[in-house]
Amino acid sequence: xxxxxxxxxxxxxxxxxxxxxxxxxxxxxxxxxxxxxxxxxxxxxxxxxxxxxxxxxxxxxxxxxxxxxxxxxxxxxxxxxxxxxxxxxxxxxxxxxxxxxxxxxxxxxxxxxxxxxxxxxxxxxxxxxxxxxxxxxxxxxxxxxxxxxxxxxxxxxxxxxxxxxxxxxxxxxxxxxxxxxxxxxxxxxxxxxxxxxxxxxxxxxxxxxxxxxxxxxxxxxxxxxxxxxxxxxxxxxxxxxxxxxxxxxxxxxxxxxxxxxxxxxxxxxxxxxxxxxxxxxxxxxxxxxxxxxxxxxxxxxxxxxxxxxxxxxxxxxxxxxxxxxxxxxxxxxxxxxxxxxxxxxxxxxx
Amino acid sequence: xxxxxxxxxxxxxxxxxxxxxxxxxxxxxxxxxxxxxxxxxxxxxxxxxxxxxxxxxxxxxxxxxxxxxxxxxxxxxxxxxxxxxxxxxxxxxxxxxxxxxxxxxxxxx
Numbered sequence: 001x002x003x004x005x006x007x008x009x010x011x012x013x014x015x016x017x018x019x020x021x022x023x024x025x026x027x028x029x030x031x032x033x034x035x036x037x038x039x040x041x042x043x044x045x046x047x048x049x050x051x052x053x054x055x056x057x058x059x060x061x062x063x064x065x066x067x068x069x070x071x072x073x074x075x076x077x078x079x080x081x082x083x084x085x086x087x088x089x090x091x092x093x094x095x096x097x098x099x100x101x102x103x104x105x106x107x108x109x110x111x112x113x114x115x116x117x118x119x120x121x122x123x124x125x126x127x128x129x130x131x132x133x134x135x136x137x138x139x140x141x142x143x144x145x146x147x148x149x150x151x152x153x154x155x156x157x158x159x160x161x162x163x164x165x166x167x168x169x170x171x172x173x174x175x176x177x178x179x180x181x182x183x184x185x186x187x188x189x190x191x192x193x194x195x196x197x198x199x200x201x202x203x204x205x206x207x208x209x210x211x212x213x214x215x216x217x218x219x220x221x222x223x224x225x226x227x228x229x230x231x232x233x234x235x236x237x238x239x240x241x242x243x244x245x246x247x248x249x250x251x252x253x254x255x256x257x258x259x260x261x262x263x264x265x266x267x268x269x270x271x272x273x274x275x276x277x278x279x280x281x282x283x284x285x286x287x288x289x290x291x292x293x294x295x296x297x298x299x300x301x302x303x304x305x306x307x308x309x310x311x312x313x314x315x316x317x318x319x320x321x322x323x324x325x326x327x328x329x330x331x332x333x334x335x336x337x338x339x340x341x342x343x344x345x346x347x348x349x350x
Numbered sequence: 351x352x353x354x355x356x357x358x359x360x361x362x363x364x365x366x367x368x369x370x371x372x373x374x375x376x377x378x379x380x381x382x383x384x385x386x387x388x389x390x391x392x393x394x395x396x397x398x399x400x401x402x403x404x405x406x407x408x409x410x411x412x413x414x415x416x417x418x419x420x421x422x423x424x425x426x427x428x429x430x431x432x433x434x435x436x437x438x439x440x441x442x443x444x445x446x447x448x449x450x451x452x453x454x455x456x457x458x459x
Contacts, residue, residue, distance in 0.1 A: 045396055045399070045401055046399065046401070049399075118391065118395060119391070124428075124430075124459065127430050158428070159424060159427060159428055160424075160428070181427075182427045182428070183423075183424070183427045185420070185423075185424065187420075187421070187424035187425075245428050246401075246402075246428065248395070248402060248459060249395065251391070263389060263390035263391065264389060264390050264391030264392070265390065265391070289390075
């Protein structure tokens with residue numbers, strides 16, 4: 001079982017920065033995220049877009065902000081459970097919590113900070129009647145292990161970066177790659193589009209556009225896909241169907257934890273410390289709601305800071321808290337490193 | 351304040367006639383959110399970047415709209431419940447020329 005002081009659900013900017021503020025108070029953190037990568041909406045939706053309203057940064061690319069936050073919290077050695085969704089929360093008699101993910105990983109924590117953003121990102125599934133039956137029987141929404149497709153026939157559907165990137169990668173793994181899209185135009189990084197173009201010319205990727213998968217067939221596993229191309233129907237034999245239509249955030253399990261939910265967000269006590277209706281569970285960042293709430297990254301940073309103070313006070317009721325400034329006290333990491341201001345030179349002039 | 355009247359049918363079938371300001375650099379998606387025509391979290395999920403299709407709407411009458419850009423076309427080509435008269439609300443700025451526009455919100459994904 002993973003043990004920590006604050007279990008943070010969500011590895012977006014708010015969840016990441018919370019590690020820093022917690023670290024200043026000597027509190028350890030562990031982060032769970034449903035995606036295989038950190039960064040939340042920034043990494044998933046707009047890594048290359050500039051953000052203009054982060055204080056101190058006239059302009060910063062979303063992906064760079066995530067990198068900077070990771071650099072900032074490195075000293076506090078946060079643990080990560082990625083690619084897993086927090087599913088159940090159990091409160092123990094001593095007031096601590098056990099959070100279990102959909103893969104059974106357990107985390108024991110003294111407090112929980114839900115920094116879930118808009119909810120966990122889930123794949124957008126094609127509207128095919130029987131698709132649920134074929135999930136894990138040939139339909140894959142993520143490429144978790146490329147070796148699964150070695151020497152197999154695969155069909156990738158989609159028009160964005162994911163579909164392009166995986167077509168490129170799996171062209172050297174699968175025995176046959178077909179890329180299907182409703183349009184002839186693809187929306188992705190220029191060099192990915194060009195690479196796929198090259199692979200198509202070399203015959204390593206078979207391009208079928210404008211087309212759409214309209215049916216899946218197979219007894220116990222995917223065997224064939226029904227395709228509509230320009231009004232005519234045809235069939236493709238395949239071992240795997242990989243629809244890559246992007247991800248969409250869903251509140252998911254968060255809705256089942258006994259928290260007060262309003263407008264698809266978690267109600268918190270904003271007059272004090274962003275705690276929810278359950279003692280010891282906080283909600284910070286886009287996932288919470290209160291009168292006057294603004295879903296801005298900088299607001300998430302502020303809420304994370306106050307949340308950490310509250311956790312510190314809860315865990316140390318007899319200690320008097322003294323606010324320390326990083327310029328004065330420096331920052332001592334859990335890894336033994338120390339950041340501090342250079343000492344001023346005091347020297348007499350003869 | 352300059353305003354235009356726009357009729358929007360929400361996902362429950364209720365018709366709302368709203369006054370949309372033309373001088374606030376708002377778009378249709380933001381208008382729907384301001385008037386709470388769809389629950390928070392079910393419209394404008396990507397913030398208005400044409401990267402989700404939660405603001406998809408069907409244009410019900412002949413009011414002329416700005417031409418669809420390539421981002422909007424690309425997003426609609428991957429969306430569900432798309433019809434010939436589909437547009438993304440976040441890509442339609444509210445201007446005087448939208449007077450009398452009638453829209454229907456597309457079902458949630």
